[in-house]
Amino acid sequence: MHRYRITIEYDGGPFVGWQRQINGPSVQQAIEDAIHAFSGETVTLFGAGRTDAGVHALGQVAHFDLERYFPAHKVHGAVNAHLRDLPIVLRDVEAVDENFHARFSARERTYLYRILNRPARPALDKGRVWWVPQPLDAAAMHAAAQTLTGKHDFTTFRAKFCQAKSPVKTLDTLDIARRGEEIVVSVQARSFLHHQVRNLVGTLKLVGEGKWTAQDITAALAACDRAAGGPTAPAAGLYLVEVRY
Amino acid sequence: MHRYRITIEYDGGPFVGWQRQINGPSVQQAIEDAIHAFSGETVTLFGAGRTDAGVHALGQVAHFDLERYFPAHKVHGAVNAHLRDLPIVLRDVEAVDENFHARFSARERTYLYRILNRPARPALDKGRVWWVPQPLDAAAMHAAAQTLTGKHDFTTFRAKFCQAKSPVKTLDTLDIARRGEEIVVSVQARSFLHHQVRNLVGTLKLVGEGKWTAQDITAALAACDRAAGGPTAPAAGLYLVEVRY
Numbered sequence: 069m070h071r072y073r074i075t076i077e078y079d080g081g082p083f084v085g086w087q088r089q090i091n092g093p094s095v096q097q098a099i100e101d102a103i104h105a106f107s108g109e110t111v112t113l114f115g116a117g118r119t120d121a122g123v124h125a126l127g128q129v130a131h132f133d134l135e136r137y138f139p140a141h142k143v144h145g146a147v148n149a150h151l152r153d154l155p156i157v158l159r160d161v162e163a164v165d166e167n168f169h170a171r172f173s174a175r176e177r178t179y180l181y182r183i184l185n186r187p188a189r190p191a192l193d194k195g196r197v198w199w200v201p202q203p204l205d206a207a208a209m210h211a212a213a214q215t216l217t218g219k220h221d222f223t224t225f226r227a228k229f230c231q232a233k234s235p236v237k238t239l240d241t242l243d244i245a246r247r248g249e250e251i252v253v254s255v256q257a258r259s260f261l262h263h264q265v266r267n268l269v270g271t272l273k274l275v276g277e278g279k280w281t282a283q284d285i286t287a288a289l290a291a292c293d294r295a296a297g298g299p300t301a302p303a304a305g306l307y308l309v310e311v312r313y
Numbered sequence: 314m315h316r317y318r319i320t321i322e323y324d325g326g327p328f329v330g331w332q333r334q335i336n337g338p339s340v341q342q343a344i345e346d347a348i349h350a351f352s353g354e355t356v357t358l359f360g361a362g363r364t365d366a367g368v369h370a371l372g373q374v375a376h377f378d379l380e381r382y383f384p385a386h387k388v389h390g391a392v393n394a395h396l397r398d399l400p401i402v403l404r405d406v407e408a409v410d411e412n413f414h415a416r417f418s419a420r421e422r423t424y425l426y427r428i429l430n431r432p433a434r435p436a437l438d439k440g441r442v443w444w445v446p447q448p449l450d451a452a453a454m455h456a457a458a459q460t461l462t463g464k465h466d467f468t469t470f471r472a473k474f475c476q477a478k479s480p481v482k483t484l485d486t487l488d489i490a491r492r493g494e495e496i497v498v499s500v501q502a503r504s505f506l507h508h509q510v511r512n513l514v515g516t517l518k519l520v521g522e523g524k525w526t527a528q529d530i531t532a533a534l535a536a537c538d539r540a541a542g543g544p545t546a547p548a549a550g551l552y553l554v555e556v557r558y
Contacts (some may be wrong), residue, residue, distance in 0.1 A: 077436040124437060148434070157436040189393070191322040191402040192369060196437075 070137045073164045076128040079155035081195045085121045095156060102150035109134055116170045116311040122303030129311040131170040176312040181253035181269045182305045198305035204276030206246035212275040212282035213242040222261055223292040230262035263300055271298030315382045318409045321373040324400035326440045331364045340401060347395035354379055361415045361556040367548030374556040376415040421557040426498035426514045427550045443550035449521030451491040457520040457527035458487040467506055468537040475507035508545055516543030
């Protein structure tokens with residue numbers, strides 16, 4: 069048995085998400101099919117983050133096992149050749165030992181959320197950003213966000229259908245800054261609840277608009293109730309940037 | 314007669330270019346159609362830069378005239394509403410006096426060229442960058458590029474079918490820098506020859522690969538012969554960023 073670790077970039081737009089589903093094409097299925105096409109083996113891919121439909125990745129990580137041995141660079145070239153018509157590319161392939169698990173060995177995940185904050189809708193970045201036409205105060209959003217870092221019960225920011233055993237997570241960083249017409253949110257944690265980043269961004273946007281204060285954010289977190297939080301930000305602005313082991 | 318100046322962002326991918334042509338959809342035609350749909354008037358749009366098929370714009374500028382008066386914000390909203398299914402958006406609309414000409418009044422045009430310089434092909438930025446897998450030396454490219462700034466006969470970097478009267482142009486800036494996996498080229502001049510930016514980038518890439526020296530660039534420029542220059546870089550990496558008046 070030979071285990072491979074792959075690092076993947078994809079445009080989530082055309083997919084039902086990372087995970088294999090019966091209702092449409094998934095990133096996982098596309099890569100499993102490409103592995104089968106070159107190796108003849110039917111594999112199951114384990115991803116570090118199960119990104120939702122429309123969510124993008126710059127550096128998703130996954131692993132799979134092959135019976136037969138191939139050098140990593142052969143796997144890399146062959147899988148990318150079979151993926152060439154899809155907006156999915158393996159950035160890196162590495163042979164790893166069988167103790168490596170893309171999901172359970174991960175020590176830190178970094179997500180990026182892009183808000184296009186200008187009056188005109190996006191033309192070039194359609195499907196790649198959340199368009200918010202009214203001006204947002206990025207500094208106020210960043211200040212309010214700092215009350216959310218550290219270890220908390222994140223029930224307020226957790227999707228109802230989230231399957232995690234515990235709602236307690238440790239948010240290592242939640243940085244928000246304006247870069248020209250964009251507001252860029254960078255979030256790091258060992259692991260996240262389902263929709264946690266999108267729910268955090270959707271709620272902090274209320275601070276950016278001046279509708280909520282930093283105190284409202286603190287109160288929402290303390291309520292431990294999804295109904296106390298703001299709306300879920302759209303999938304299109306979210307990117308899984310990096311997974312560290 | 315009422316003249317309007319518009320600032321436009323578009324994804325050049327689905328279009329035959331800025332200029333109206335019989336062989337496919339153009340950006341100019343799409344906007345002229347949108348203006349007709351709301352005003353009932355048939356207008357001709359004059360653009361600052363006639364971008365080729367596949368070339369993008371962050372801030373193309375154009376002007377047109379209407380018989381009937383509409384406030385600029387009405388024009389803005391109405392034209393964008395008619396363009397909503399296309400990757401074209403008016404960022405700004407301004408009423409201007411009839412001496413303003415988008416093409417002839419322009420004092421400075423800024424273009425950006427993006428090279429994705431990494432082993433893996435682009436997934437997220439397909440059609441938005443020139444993918445060069447072999448490592449490029451951005452500092453060497455920048456140093457060589459400095460011999461091209463200033464006033465020169467740019468015949469070497471001019472498309473054969475270029476219609477400009479003179480091949481003499483003044484290049485104000487030609488800056489090349491690495492930003493992570495990308496090499497970003499920023500070029501400014503009052504005006505450009507046809508394919509000038511793409512021919513400059515395609516030639517400077519030879520320096521980045523170590524195939525050419527800065528002296529080869531100087532010699533190519535002095536030759537005043539298109540055959541002495543390098544290949545034309547692909548359209549997909551080029552962006553018309555800004556036009557100043």
